[in-house]
Amino acid sequence: MKADPGLYDYWPYRDRPKVVWPDGKRLAFWVAPNIEFYELDPPPNPQRKAWTKPTPDVMPYSYRDYGNRVGHWRMMELLDRFKIRGSISLSVALIDHHPEIIQACVERSWEFFSHGIYNTRYCYGMDEAQERAIIEDAIETVQRATGQRISGWLAPALTHTERTMDLLAEYGLTYTCDLFHDDQPTPVKVAGKQRFCSVPYSLEMNDSITFNVQNITPRRYVDILKANFDRLYKEGEESGTVMCIPLHAYLIGQPYRLEPFAEALDYITSHDGVWVTTGREIARYWLDNYYDKAAADIAARAT
């Protein structure tokens, strides 16, 4: 076990090479709905239990199922209203369970990236072959169902191994959502030397952290989103920033939360300097235009 994962070098958020997003935009805004499937009775992982009560743990299981049956459809309609294409953090097995959701998202040209097979199957304790198997499953299953080859990864239930990033890069993925060290994309060091980056996803703006952990009110969620946006938008004038809103339909899709939330989307998308985009497009643009500059700047500062 290591004290430091060694995935990136120190790079202070100051005087970095200037990032400008397409068409002169200064903030890349993306929304990442987590479309998840939790199993009612998953096999146990030695390091983490899926549910706290004996099977069936009805309340938390059905709470999440609400997202797929009800919340998703409302959330999707809301994103349509603001012309936002979601970047889906997908429990890949949901393709088999709920193809109607997949079809609706394909029709909207939303991006699909992998969030593991189920959100109740954790990576703790996997050997390399097992971790390769879930990555290959994700690539093949998503490609077959959507025609898209996945570019991004958010580890199932944020569970990793020491080799996760190396494997993702080896399979040709371009970005990870699992690192929370920055407000801009940064290079991620991988064994195979591929160009691989971190695209800021956010736990701070994540509805699951704000509602389930911080227990905040829907209207305070709007305040937080606006404050986060205001600061990143201002700083984006100096060098382009990224703001992500990760969502879970079982949380944001509750009727009493959706209306306040619409206000935040309206506020953000009404600013001229906002590039409303997807995770894959941010990674692609940044890798093509800024990866080399970032790497050179980091190397220069290290000397």
Next chain:
Amino acid sequence: MALDPSYLRYDMRRYGMDHDRYTWSPLPTRPNVVWPGGAKVALWISVHLEFFPLNPAGTPFKLPGGMVTPYPDLRHFTLREYGNRVGVQRLLRLFERLQLRASFPTNAAVARRIPSLLRDLGGHELVGHGRDMDHPHYGGMEEAAERALIADSLATLRDVSGQAVDGWISPGKSESQRTPELLVENGVRWFGDWINDDMPYQFVTANGSLVAMPHSSELSDRQILIDYRHAESEFADQILDQHAFLAREAAATGGGRILALTLHPWVIGQPHRIGALERALETVLGSAWNVTGGELCRVWEAQQKLSGG
């Protein structure tokens, strides 16, 4: 079955404290201290630079902010790192604009890992803060091990920064029975682990004088925003209320008071939080005397000597 009779013996039952570390001293009975320019409130900001290892031993206990999930907890590790690369830069920029100086309790591991960050601190004050957030000092700790931990932590900060570094906050404010002695032995003049006062006071050690400074665990972004889950605007209100009360008390007594504010870049340095701090500091600054811990300690000490206290 009864308890042993010794259970009803009270050896330290006496006037004052049940130990000899410091003198019992109710705040209203103390001589006044005054701040330069007649300021009512001294604004002392502490910004903690911490390193939380991905593979904590947690021996003999975990400190607040450490890893949460099974290894590798990239989620919490990288969020703490966010503070040292992004959040702290937001704070430094704010301090520069408002011309504020702060104290930076800094783990030696941060100094070793990111010496350039210490250089970015310029005229701010570095304060000893142990090795990292997985090396607490604790009762029963082996003396030689603690001595080495303190000596090494201070030497690292002094070497990297060139500053004298004579202040100390223990990681998690956890101490062994002999931490104060070992601090004095290593050239520490003030420390901020005991949260029992709003003003400095004299702490007794076998090795001589040590000043206990009122570093705050109460008016702390981590406690209020993370532990208590209060809103950012509430945090700002609490800073302003603290200031208003202390200013009134100073006016009423004629003696200066201290607004100690404790910040963690991984908490307050987030884009949605920094604005609340900015608004609070802009207001407080209108009347407060901004000072670092070391300077505040010296101003207080000088007046103790004059008054013979």
